[in-house]
Amino acid sequence: xxxxxxxxxxxxxxxxxxxxxxxxxxxxxxxxxxxxxxxxxxxxxxxxxxxxxxxxxxxxxxxxxxxxxxxxxxxxxxxxxxxxxxxxxxxxxxxxxxxxxxxxxxxxxxxxxxxxxxxxxxxxxxxxxxxxxxxxxxxxxxxxxxxxxxxxxxxxxxxxxxxxxxxxxxxxxxxxxxxxxxxxxxxxxxxxxxxxxxxxxxxxxxxxxxxxxxxxxxxxxxxxxxxxxxxxxxxxxxxxxxxxx
Numbered sequence: 001x002x003x004x005x006x007x008x009x010x011x012x013x014x015x016x017x018x019x020x021x022x023x024x025x026x027x028x029x030x031x032x033x034x035x036x037x038x039x040x041x042x043x044x045x046x047x048x049x050x051x052x053x054x055x056x057x058x059x060x061x062x063x064x065x066x067x068x069x070x071x072x073x074x075x076x077x078x079x080x081x082x083x084x085x086x087x088x089x090x091x092x093x094x095x096x097x098x099x100x101x102x103x104x105x106x107x108x109x110x111x112x113x114x115x116x117x118x119x120x121x122x123x124x125x126x127x128x129x130x131x132x133x134x135x136x137x138x139x140x141x142x143x144x145x146x147x148x149x150x151x152x153x154x155x156x157x158x159x160x161x162x163x164x165x166x167x168x169x170x171x172x173x174x175x176x177x178x179x180x181x182x183x184x185x186x187x188x189x190x191x192x193x194x195x196x197x198x199x200x201x202x203x204x205x206x207x208x209x210x211x212x213x214x215x216x217x218x219x220x221x222x223x224x225x226x227x228x229x230x231x232x233x234x235x236x237x238x239x240x241x242x243x244x245x
Contacts, residue, residue, distance in 0.1 A: 022062025023242035026104035029063050030095050031055045032071040034086055034112025034121040038182040046180050048072055050111045050190035052081055057197045061244040067102040069094045073122045086122055095138040106139035111190055114150025128159035143240040145203050149189045151176040154230045163234040168207045172228040188217045201245030204238055207231045
């Protein structure tokens with residue numbers, strides 16, 4: 001009788017631990033805010049706001065807080081989330097180190113200004129080749145989601161695509177994005193991302209929801225040149241990247 005009770009208790013504990021672990025409990029994630037300026041050049045919290053909220057929402061869908069690293073060009077301004085300085089070398093080392101303890105998959109979210117040569121990262125630029133090196137070196141063939149929120153961010157798709165990856169960018173390679181003013185809370189794309197992440201249930205649905213959301217917002221704001229977000233889903237990605245609903 002005691003053995004039976006012990007077995008039931010042990011089984012219940014294992015089930016509870018598995019349920020509490022979440023679908024991304026063994027995934028590594030980085031969230032990077034690469035600039036602190038509005039399009040005018042004046043200070044803005046728009047990218048750091050997205051960094052903070054995306055990080056919080058990742059915990060909400062099943063990532064462990066200790067498996068998420070945040071990076072900012074002004075890390076001293078956010079003691080609550082304790083971001084690291086946003087340098088390419090530190091981002092690369094951080095993701096590589098984290099992926100050793102959370103080896104099931106990788107997620108990377110970058111938000112910043114962008115150009116046809118890459119995205120702003122502090123005083124420098126992170127190129128498509130540079131980002132591909134960071135992701136590839138740390139994550140290899142593991143299931144991976146990469147989201148790049150910036151003007152002209154479609155330039156990253158050719159360098160990042162792979163059978164194990166979902167890649168979502170805020171724009172086509174030749175298009176701007178919108179909403180990075182001095183008083184904006186989020187860019188259009190980031191606003192849609194934080195809206196859809198908790199309610200979509202899986203990353204293909206998330207990406208499609210974000211794209212539709214951005215198009216609706218741009219029509220409402222009557223932008224002259226729609227951003228045309230880009231989505232790539234690798235052949236094995238949809239079946240190997242977990243759902244959270």
